[in-house]
Amino acid sequence: MKKLNIGLIGCGGRMGGHIKALLEMEDVAVAAVADPIEERRLAAAEKFGCTRIYPGFAELLDHESKATLDALLIAIEPTAHGDCELRAVEMGIPFLVEKPMTVDMELAEQINARIQETGLITAVGFQDRYLNVMEMIKEELPKHPAGGLVYGSWVGGIPGVWWWQKKSTCGGQLVEQNIHLLDGLRWLFGEPLSVYATCSRGMVTPGVDASEEYDTDDHSTAVFRFENNVTATLVSGCYVQKTAPLSVRPNCGLMISLRDTVLDYRLRNNLIIKTADEVRDIAALKDQTYKLDRAFLDAVRSGDPSGIRSPYSDAIKSLRLGFAANRSMETGQVIDLK
Numbered sequence: 613m614k615k616l617n618i619g620l621i622g623c624g625g626r627m628g629g630h631i632k633a634l635l636e637m638e639d640v641a642v643a644a645v646a647d648p649i650e651e652r653r654l655a656a657a658e659k660f661g662c663t664r665i666y667p668g669f670a671e672l673l674d675h676e677s678k679a680t681l682d683a684l685l686i687a688i689e690p691t692a693h694g695d696c697e698l699r700a701v702e703m704g705i706p707f708l709v710e711k712p713m714t715v716d717m718e719l720a721e722q723i724n725a726r727i728q729e730t731g732l733i734t735a736v737g738f739q740d741r742y743l744n745v746m747e748m749i750k751e752e753l754p755k756h757p758a759g760g761l762v763y764g765s766w767v768g769g770i771p772g773v774w775w776w777q778k779k780s781t782c783g784g785q786l787v788e789q790n791i792h793l794l795d796g797l798r799w800l801f802g803e804p805l806s807v808y809a810t811c812s813r814g815m816v817t818p819g820v821d822a823s824e825e826y827d828t829d830d831h832s833t834a835v836f837r838f839e840n841n842v843t844a845t846l847v848s849g850c851y852v853q854k855t856a857p858l859s860v861r862p863n864c865g866l867m868i869s870l871r872d873t874v875l876d877y878r879l880r881n882n883l884i885i886k887t888a889d890e891v892r893d894i895a896a897l898k899d900q901t902y903k904l905d906r907a908f909l910d911a912v913r914s915g916d917p918s919g920i921r922s923p924y925s926d927a928i929k930s931l932r933l934g935f936a937a938n939r940s941m942e943t944g945q946v947i948d949l950k
Contacts, residue, residue: 623656736927745883759841767849809834
C-alpha cells in the first residue's frame with residue numbers, strides 16, 4: 613500500500629500525541645515538518661527520518677504542494693494560524709487542525725466557507741468524540757427521552773504556555789480548554805437553544821500566581837438550554853494551586869442525571885453508570901488520538917469523510933458557541949442561539 617505523505621505544522625505540545633499515533637501507522641510517512649523552535653522541529657523530523665524541515669508554516673507551504681503532501685496535521689497557537697488553513701484549502705491539501713482552530717471568528721468563517729465551496733476533507737481535534745466511554749453515553753441517552761440535568765466541569769491550574777494567560781490570545785478557558793466538554797455537549801444533545809454565562813476574576817494574582825500579563829477569567833459558569841428538557845451547566849476554572857494535593861482537586865468531566873440513571877464521565881479516565889440495579893465502572897481506552905488521526909487519514913485515502921466525527925464545518929459550531937458564552941459573560945445577557 614502506498615504510504616500517505618503527511619506534513620506536520622507545529623511540533624510541540626499537542627502534536628506530541630499525534631506523533632505518537634502516527635508512529636504506530638505503517639501506511640503513513642511524515643514527509644515535512646515545520647516549527648519556529650529549531651529543537652522541536654528537528655526532534656520531530658528525527659523520529660520519522662524526515663529531511664524537509666521548515667521554520668514555519670509559510671515556508672512549508674511555499675515549498676510543498678498537493679503533489680508532495682497528501683495531508684497536513686496542524687497544531688499551533690490559537691493566534692498563530694494566519695492564512696495557514698486558507699492556503700491549505702487553496703492548494704487542495706486536506707488538513708486536521710487542533711482546537712481552538714483560531715480565536716478570530718471572522719477568519720474561521722472564511723476558512724469554513726472555502727471548505728464548503730471546495731469540498732476539502734478536514735477534521736478538528738475534538739478527541740473526546742472518539743472515546744469509547746463517550747460512545748457509550750451517546751448510545752445510552754436515546755433510552756432516556758425525558759432528559760435531565762447535566763453538570764460539567766474542567767477545573768484545575770494554569771497551563772504553562774504563554775498565550776493561555778491572556779483572554780485575547782486564547783479566548784478564555786472555555787474557548788481554549790473546556791471547549792472539549794462544550795463540544796461533547798453538542799455531540800450528545802444537539803444544538804443548544806440559548807446560553808447564559810458569568811465569569812469572575814480576583815482569585816489569581818498576576819505576577820504571583822501567573823504571569824504579569826494574566827488577564828483571563830479565573831472561573832466561569834455557562835448554562836446551556838437544549839431541547840428535550842436538557843439543561844447543562846458547564847464550569848471552567850484555572851485557579852487551583854499547583855501545590856494542592858489530589859485529594860482537594862475537583863473531578864473534571866460530565867455528570868448526567870437522568871430520571872433513573874446517572875452517567876458519570878470522568879474526563880478521559882472512566883465512565884460510571886449508576887442505576888437502581890447496578891453500578892458499572894468502564895475504563896476509557898485512551899486511544900482517542902489514534903482513532904481521530906486514523907479516521908482523518910482513512911478519509912483522505914478513500915475520499916469518504918463519513919468516519920470523521922468533527923469536520924471543520926461542525927467544529928466551527930462549537931467555536932461559535934464558546935464565543936457566544938463569552939458574549940454573555942461580557943454583556944450579562946442570555947444569548948439566543950435559534
